[in-house]
Amino acid sequence: MPYSVPAVTPADLPADAALVDVREHDEWDAGHAPGALHIPMGDLVSRLGELPADSTVYVVCRSGGRSARVTQYLNANGWDAVNVEGGMQLWSAQGRLVVAESGVDPQVI
Structure with missing residues:
Protein backbone atom coordinates (compact mmCIF):
# COMPACT_ATOMS: atom_id res chain seq x y z
CA MET A 1 0.00 0.00 0.00
CA PRO A 2 1.44 3.43 -0.95
CA TYR A 3 2.34 5.87 1.78
CA SER A 4 -0.49 8.31 2.45
CA VAL A 5 0.44 11.97 2.21
CA PRO A 6 -1.57 14.43 4.33
CA ALA A 7 -3.09 17.00 2.01
CA VAL A 8 -5.28 20.07 1.89
CA THR A 9 -6.68 22.07 -1.01
CA PRO A 10 -5.72 25.73 -1.39
CA ALA A 11 -9.26 26.70 -0.35
CA ASP A 12 -8.84 24.84 2.95
CA LEU A 13 -5.37 26.18 3.74
CA PRO A 14 -5.31 27.98 7.11
CA ALA A 15 -4.90 31.75 6.79
CA ASP A 16 -1.75 31.71 8.94
CA ALA A 17 -0.19 28.67 7.20
CA ALA A 18 3.60 28.40 6.90
CA LEU A 19 3.67 27.87 3.13
CA VAL A 20 6.82 26.57 1.42
CA ASP A 21 7.01 26.72 -2.39
CA VAL A 22 9.36 24.05 -3.77
CA ARG A 23 9.20 25.07 -7.45
CA GLU A 24 12.19 26.18 -9.49
CA HIS A 25 13.33 29.81 -9.65
CA ASP A 26 11.67 30.57 -13.01
CA GLU A 27 8.34 29.21 -11.74
CA TRP A 28 8.62 31.27 -8.54
CA ASP A 29 9.59 34.41 -10.47
CA ALA A 30 6.57 34.08 -12.78
CA GLY A 31 4.14 34.01 -9.86
CA HIS A 32 3.74 32.67 -6.34
CA ALA A 33 1.55 32.85 -3.26
CA PRO A 34 2.10 35.96 -1.15
CA GLY A 35 4.05 35.25 2.01
CA ALA A 36 5.37 31.89 0.83
CA LEU A 37 8.93 30.81 1.55
CA HIS A 38 10.77 29.76 -1.62
CA ILE A 39 13.00 26.71 -1.25
CA PRO A 40 13.41 24.81 -4.53
CA MET A 41 13.08 21.05 -4.07
CA GLY A 42 16.73 20.51 -4.99
CA ASP A 43 17.86 22.91 -2.24
CA LEU A 44 15.61 21.55 0.49
CA VAL A 45 18.11 19.40 2.40
CA SER A 46 20.66 22.20 2.64
CA ARG A 47 17.99 24.70 3.78
CA LEU A 48 16.03 22.64 6.32
CA GLY A 49 17.04 25.11 9.03
CA GLU A 50 14.80 27.73 7.41
CA LEU A 51 11.64 25.68 8.02
CA PRO A 52 9.58 26.35 11.13
CA ALA A 53 10.08 23.48 13.57
CA GLN A 94 -9.60 29.04 -7.24
CA GLY A 95 -8.97 32.78 -7.58
CA ARG A 96 -6.39 33.02 -4.82
CA LEU A 97 -3.87 35.83 -5.08
CA VAL A 98 -0.69 35.22 -7.10
CA VAL A 99 2.12 37.80 -6.96
CA ALA A 100 5.40 38.43 -8.78
CA GLU A 101 8.15 40.81 -7.73
CA SER A 102 9.25 41.44 -11.32
CA GLY A 103 6.41 43.87 -12.05
CA VAL A 104 4.94 41.65 -14.79
CA ASP A 105 1.48 40.15 -14.55
CA PRO A 106 1.86 37.09 -12.31
CA GLN A 107 1.12 33.69 -13.77
CA VAL A 108 1.58 30.05 -12.82
CA ILE A 109 3.98 28.23 -15.12
Missing part, protein backbone atom coordinates in the same frame (compact mmCIF):
# COMPACT_ATOMS: atom_id res chain seq x y z
CA ASP A 54 7.14 24.37 15.80
CA SER A 55 4.27 24.58 13.31
CA THR A 56 2.79 22.66 10.42
CA VAL A 57 4.56 23.25 7.11
CA TYR A 58 2.34 23.39 4.02
CA VAL A 59 4.20 22.48 0.83
CA VAL A 60 3.19 23.66 -2.65
CA CYS A 61 4.54 23.20 -6.19
CA ARG A 62 2.93 23.62 -9.62
CA SER A 63 0.49 20.71 -9.55
CA GLY A 64 1.13 18.73 -6.34
CA GLY A 65 3.63 16.03 -7.35
CA ARG A 66 6.90 17.54 -6.14
CA SER A 67 5.26 18.91 -3.04
CA ALA A 68 3.87 15.45 -2.20
CA ARG A 69 7.40 14.00 -2.33
CA VAL A 70 8.75 16.84 -0.17
CA THR A 71 5.88 16.37 2.28
CA GLN A 72 6.74 12.66 2.60
CA TYR A 73 10.40 13.52 3.20
CA LEU A 74 9.64 16.15 5.82
CA ASN A 75 7.19 13.94 7.70
CA ALA A 76 9.74 11.08 7.70
CA ASN A 77 12.31 13.47 9.20
CA GLY A 78 10.40 15.01 12.07
CA TRP A 79 8.35 17.83 10.58
CA ASP A 80 4.59 18.08 10.51
CA ALA A 81 4.05 18.68 6.77
CA VAL A 82 0.96 18.80 4.57
CA ASN A 83 0.82 18.79 0.76
CA VAL A 84 -1.20 21.50 -1.00
CA GLU A 85 -3.20 19.42 -3.49
CA GLY A 86 -3.40 20.78 -7.02
CA GLY A 87 -0.49 23.12 -6.32
CA MET A 88 -0.29 26.63 -7.66
CA GLN A 89 -2.40 25.65 -10.67
CA LEU A 90 -5.40 24.97 -8.41
CA TRP A 91 -4.44 27.92 -6.20
CA SER A 92 -4.76 30.25 -9.21
CA ALA A 93 -7.86 28.49 -10.59
Whole structure:
Protein backbone atom coordinates (compact mmCIF):
# COMPACT_ATOMS: atom_id res chain seq x y z
CA MET A 1 0.00 0.00 0.00
CA PRO A 2 1.44 3.43 -0.95
CA TYR A 3 2.34 5.87 1.78
CA SER A 4 -0.49 8.31 2.45
CA VAL A 5 0.44 11.97 2.21
CA PRO A 6 -1.57 14.43 4.33
CA ALA A 7 -3.09 17.00 2.01
CA VAL A 8 -5.28 20.07 1.89
CA THR A 9 -6.68 22.07 -1.01
CA PRO A 10 -5.72 25.73 -1.39
CA ALA A 11 -9.26 26.70 -0.35
CA ASP A 12 -8.84 24.84 2.95
CA LEU A 13 -5.37 26.18 3.74
CA PRO A 14 -5.31 27.98 7.11
CA ALA A 15 -4.90 31.75 6.79
CA ASP A 16 -1.75 31.71 8.94
CA ALA A 17 -0.19 28.67 7.20
CA ALA A 18 3.60 28.40 6.90
CA LEU A 19 3.67 27.87 3.13
CA VAL A 20 6.82 26.57 1.42
CA ASP A 21 7.01 26.72 -2.39
CA VAL A 22 9.36 24.05 -3.77
CA ARG A 23 9.20 25.07 -7.45
CA GLU A 24 12.19 26.18 -9.49
CA HIS A 25 13.33 29.81 -9.65
CA ASP A 26 11.67 30.57 -13.01
CA GLU A 27 8.34 29.21 -11.74
CA TRP A 28 8.62 31.27 -8.54
CA ASP A 29 9.59 34.41 -10.47
CA ALA A 30 6.57 34.08 -12.78
CA GLY A 31 4.14 34.01 -9.86
CA HIS A 32 3.74 32.67 -6.34
CA ALA A 33 1.55 32.85 -3.26
CA PRO A 34 2.10 35.96 -1.15
CA GLY A 35 4.05 35.25 2.01
CA ALA A 36 5.37 31.89 0.83
CA LEU A 37 8.93 30.81 1.55
CA HIS A 38 10.77 29.76 -1.62
CA ILE A 39 13.00 26.71 -1.25
CA PRO A 40 13.41 24.81 -4.53
CA MET A 41 13.08 21.05 -4.07
CA GLY A 42 16.73 20.51 -4.99
CA ASP A 43 17.86 22.91 -2.24
CA LEU A 44 15.61 21.55 0.49
CA VAL A 45 18.11 19.40 2.40
CA SER A 46 20.66 22.20 2.64
CA ARG A 47 17.99 24.70 3.78
CA LEU A 48 16.03 22.64 6.32
CA GLY A 49 17.04 25.11 9.03
CA GLU A 50 14.80 27.73 7.41
CA LEU A 51 11.64 25.68 8.02
CA PRO A 52 9.58 26.35 11.13
CA ALA A 53 10.08 23.48 13.57
CA ASP A 54 7.14 24.37 15.80
CA SER A 55 4.27 24.58 13.31
CA THR A 56 2.79 22.66 10.42
CA VAL A 57 4.56 23.25 7.11
CA TYR A 58 2.34 23.39 4.02
CA VAL A 59 4.20 22.48 0.83
CA VAL A 60 3.19 23.66 -2.65
CA CYS A 61 4.54 23.20 -6.19
CA ARG A 62 2.93 23.62 -9.62
CA SER A 63 0.49 20.71 -9.55
CA GLY A 64 1.13 18.73 -6.34
CA GLY A 65 3.63 16.03 -7.35
CA ARG A 66 6.90 17.54 -6.14
CA SER A 67 5.26 18.91 -3.04
CA ALA A 68 3.87 15.45 -2.20
CA ARG A 69 7.40 14.00 -2.33
CA VAL A 70 8.75 16.84 -0.17
CA THR A 71 5.88 16.37 2.28
CA GLN A 72 6.74 12.66 2.60
CA TYR A 73 10.40 13.52 3.20
CA LEU A 74 9.64 16.15 5.82
CA ASN A 75 7.19 13.94 7.70
CA ALA A 76 9.74 11.08 7.70
CA ASN A 77 12.31 13.47 9.20
CA GLY A 78 10.40 15.01 12.07
CA TRP A 79 8.35 17.83 10.58
CA ASP A 80 4.59 18.08 10.51
CA ALA A 81 4.05 18.68 6.77
CA VAL A 82 0.96 18.80 4.57
CA ASN A 83 0.82 18.79 0.76
CA VAL A 84 -1.20 21.50 -1.00
CA GLU A 85 -3.20 19.42 -3.49
CA GLY A 86 -3.40 20.78 -7.02
CA GLY A 87 -0.49 23.12 -6.32
CA MET A 88 -0.29 26.63 -7.66
CA GLN A 89 -2.40 25.65 -10.67
CA LEU A 90 -5.40 24.97 -8.41
CA TRP A 91 -4.44 27.92 -6.20
CA SER A 92 -4.76 30.25 -9.21
CA ALA A 93 -7.86 28.49 -10.59
CA GLN A 94 -9.60 29.04 -7.24
CA GLY A 95 -8.97 32.78 -7.58
CA ARG A 96 -6.39 33.02 -4.82
CA LEU A 97 -3.87 35.83 -5.08
CA VAL A 98 -0.69 35.22 -7.10
CA VAL A 99 2.12 37.80 -6.96
CA ALA A 100 5.40 38.43 -8.78
CA GLU A 101 8.15 40.81 -7.73
CA SER A 102 9.25 41.44 -11.32
CA GLY A 103 6.41 43.87 -12.05
CA VAL A 104 4.94 41.65 -14.79
CA ASP A 105 1.48 40.15 -14.55
CA PRO A 106 1.86 37.09 -12.31
CA GLN A 107 1.12 33.69 -13.77
CA VAL A 108 1.58 30.05 -12.82
CA ILE A 109 3.98 28.23 -15.12
